[in-house]
Amino acid sequence: MTAEEIPPHTFQVDLRGLVDLLSHHLYSSPRVYLRELLQNAVDALTARRAVQPDAPATVRLHASAGALRVEDSGIGLTEADLHSLLATIGRSSKRDGLESARAEFLGQFGIGLLACFVVAEEIRVVSRSAVDTSAPPVEWRARDDGSYTVRTLPAEARTEAGTTVYLTARAGAAEWLAPGRVRELARHFGSLLPYDVRVGDEPICERPPVWDRRHPSPAARRVALAAHCHDTFGFSPLDSFELDVPLAGVRGVAHVLPSAVSPAQRGAHRVHLKGMLLTDRSDELLPDWAFFVRCVIDTDTLRPTASRESLYADETLEAVREALGTRVRDWLAQLASDDQDRLAQFLAVHHLGVKSLARHDTGMLRLMLPWLPFETTDGQLSLEEFARRHPVVHFTRTVEEFRQVAAIASAQGVGVVNGGYTYDSDLVEKLPAARPGTAVAELDSDTVTAHLDDVGPDEELALAPFLATARATLEPLGCDAVLRAFHPVTVPALHLDDRAARHEAARAREEDQADSLWAGILGSLRGGSPSRTRLILNHLNPLVRRMAALDDPQLTGTAVEALYGQALLRAQRPLRPADSALLNRTFLGLLDRAVQPNQPEEGR
Numbered sequence: 061m062t063a064e065e066i067p068p069h070t071f072q073v074d075l076r077g078l079v080d081l082l083s084h085h086l087y088s089s090p091r092v093y094l095r096e097l098l099q100n101a102v103d104a105l106t107a108r109r110a111v112q113p114d115a116p117a118t119v120r121l122h123a124s125a126g127a128l129r130v131e132d133s134g135i136g137l138t139e140a141d142l143h144s145l146l147a148t149i150g151r152s153s154k155r156d157g158l159e160s161a162r163a164e165f166l167g168q169f170g171i172g173l174l175a176c177f178v179v180a181e182e183i184r185v186v187s188r189s190a191v192d193t194s195a196p197p198v199e200w201r202a203r204d205d206g207s208y209t210v211r212t213l214p215a216e217a218r219t220e221a222g223t224t225v226y227l228t229a230r231a232g233a234a235e236w237l238a239p240g241r242v243r244e245l246a247r248h249f250g251s252l253l254p255y256d257v258r259v260g261d262e263p264i265c266e267r268p269p270v271w272d273r274r275h276p277s278p279a280a281r282r283v284a285l286a287a288h289c290h291d292t293f294g295f296s297p298l299d300s301f302e303l304d305v306p307l308a309g310v311r312g313v314a315h316v317l318p319s320a321v322s323p324a325q326r327g328a329h330r331v332h333l334k335g336m337l338l339t340d341r342s343d344e345l346l347p348d349w350a351f352f353v354r355c356v357i358d359t360d361t362l363r364p365t366a367s368r369e370s371l372y373a374d375e376t377l378e379a380v381r382e383a384l385g386t387r388v389r390d391w392l393a394q395l396a397s398d399d400q401d402r403l404a405q406f407l408a409v410h411h412l413g414v415k416s417l418a419r420h421d422t423g424m425l426r427l428m429l430p431w432l433p434f435e436t437t438d439g440q441l442s443l444e445e446f447a448r449r450h451p452v453v454h455f456t457r458t459v460e461e462f463r464q465v466a467a468i469a470s471a472q473g474v475g476v477v478n479g480g481y482t483y484d485s486d487l488v489e490k491l492p493a494a495r496p497g498t499a500v501a502e503l504d505s506d507t508v509t510a511h512l513d514d515v516g517p518d519e520e521l522a523l524a525p526f527l528a529t530a531r532a533t534l535e536p537l538g539c540d541a542v543l544r545a546f547h548p549v550t551v552p553a554l555h556l557d558d559r560a561a562r563h564e565a566a567r568a569r570e571e572d573q574a575d576s577l578w579a580g581i582l583g584s585l586r587g588g589s590p591s592r593t594r595l596i597l598n599h600l601n602p603l604v605r606r607m608a609a610l611d612d613p614q615l616t617g618t619a620v621e622a623l624y625g626q627a628l629l630r631a632q633r634p635l636r637p638a639d640s641a642l643l644n645r646t647f648l649g650l651l652d653r654a655v656q657p658n659q660p661e662e663g664r
């Protein structure tokens with residue numbers, strides 16, 4: 061028994077479902093309907109010019125209450141075209157040709173006209189072919205329920221070749237077809253189109269684009285670019301420079317932001333495709349590190365996605381991104397050689413971006429070495445200057461370490477760079493690659509302690525009781541007391557910890573603040589011999605010497621606690637509850653001592 065033959069079926073499309081899909085999911089706003097109309101008109105002009113180079117090339121938009129008319133002098137359509145192209149969703153005349161011919165057009169997906177249903181309940185197209193001159197004008201009338209009619213019109217209904225699209229607004233969408241709105245949208249999307257496009261009588265194109273205009277002087281050019289930036293992005297740029305990547309068919313301009321932005325904030329660049337604005341929110345056009353510029357470009361090589369609101373991620377986009385990145389980099393190099401005032405201005409705002417770039421780009425690091433600011437024991441300095449002053453570039457990995465050791469190290473003539481800020485230690489470590497011959501070494505608290513002078517054995521012995529009191533006082537705080545001689549003499553005590561001790565301190569802090577379950581878990585993490593912090597008492601400091609000579613152990617204890625508290629504050633450490641309590645206690649204890657009435661002398 062053979063299976064019964066079932067004839068093949070064709071998909072039915074529910075247009076209302078499709079329009080809903082387009083309006084709510086594909087396009088970001090109903091306003092794109094106008095872009096699709098402009099784009100179809102422009103493609104029709106391009107197609108006609110390809111066969112009739114001298115043909116007129118105009119687009120006219122006329123808006124009036126709830127209705128819009130878009131008239132082009134393009135290639136036009138025959139009755140057969142209407143059936144096969146307009147009535148078949150997904151069919152496009154622009155995909156039929158060779159790849160090279162296709163590249164001339166903006167559309168390709170065959171869904172653009174549907175976008176009009178987002179704002180219109182009826183679309184009427186009246187067209188006359190420029191190719192088949194004997195063909196009569198034809199009319200296609202489609203409703204949003206998916207029904208359409210086609211009829212032939214008398215020759216006088218349209219004498220010229222070309223197409224007119226009429227939209228009738230759907231309920232609630234009339235505002236999208238209002239004259240003011242149409243003018244605004246036409247300017248927004250079409251200002252760089254290479255044809256004569258008008259709303260009513262008003263031209264909307266501003267050709268040539270600002271980057272292709274001639275200016276009487278570089279200064280005039282700068283002013284014009286700044287004005288363009290202000291109009292387009294709403295800020296006055298720190299600088300503007302041209303983008304020109306002929307191989308990728310890209311022309312445009314980049315404006316440098318005048319204030320700092322987070323590197324995480326993605327760029328919002330404006331991308332025009334053959335003049336038509338594709339998106340004003342492109343974040344994939346430039347490498348991430350170039351977050352300090354905003355671009356406007358016109359290209360004929362990049363491809364849009366179906367929503368036409370972002371770029372298709374392919375090798376071309378990759379190549380364009382790289383080429384534009386190189387251009388931004390060249391601009392920086394040029395500033396470094398020709399306009400150092402402006403470079404300083406730029407770096408004051410955007411040094412983070414440049415540092416991030418220099419991490420992966422030794423050439424850029426080399427170029428920027430004299431300019432990028434770093435915090436060092438010699439003050440705010442470039443690495444170039446710092447390396448010139450110090451035979452070894454010592455650096456710390458954290459801001460905390462820098463705070464602990466900076467004063468001590470510099471008193472000993474050891475220069476230190478604070479590598480604790482974003483990217484800084486990476487850059488210091490890259491220094492030998494960018495500046496051959498430079499020695500770089502990490503400095504940590506152990507290295508510093510090793511550089512501090514021991515106190516002689518006799519003195520150490522003599523001070524043993526004082527040290528014993530100091531150790532007993534600091535024991536409950538998990539801190540050792542050590543006596544050393546170091547400069548500057550004005551620093552009485554140093555609070556030092558290594559990373560393990562800091563980790564342990566953080567754990568202990570958590571444990572203090574945690575509820576009992578957490579405290580149990582955190583407590584079980586405690587290592588066998590917890591790392592301890594150290595209070596290095598400076599034997600050269602007069603106050604410490606006087607303390608060592610006290611014969612009142614209670615006062616010695618309070619004084620040692622006070623030094624501990626002061627050293628913590630100096631290192632800008634987070635205070636544990638026990639540390640805050642200690643600070644209060646010692647402050648009040650010392651105050652109490654200070655305000656004691658003089659003991660009456662015996663016998664008086």
Ligand SMILES: Nc1ncnc2c1ncn2[C@@H]1O[C@H](COP(=O)(O)OP(=O)(O)OP(=O)(O)O)[C@@H](O)[C@H]1O
Pocket residue numbers: 096100101104132134135136137145146151152153154166167168169170171172173174223
């Ligand atoms: N103004 C016009 N003049 C001549 N032909 C037109 C016009 N508007 C539309 N067409 C024809 O209708 C076809 C379908 O248009 P539609 O806007 O739906 O898709 P598309 O422009 O081809 O592609 P996309 O979806 O990428 O915009 C076009 O390929 C074109 O052949």
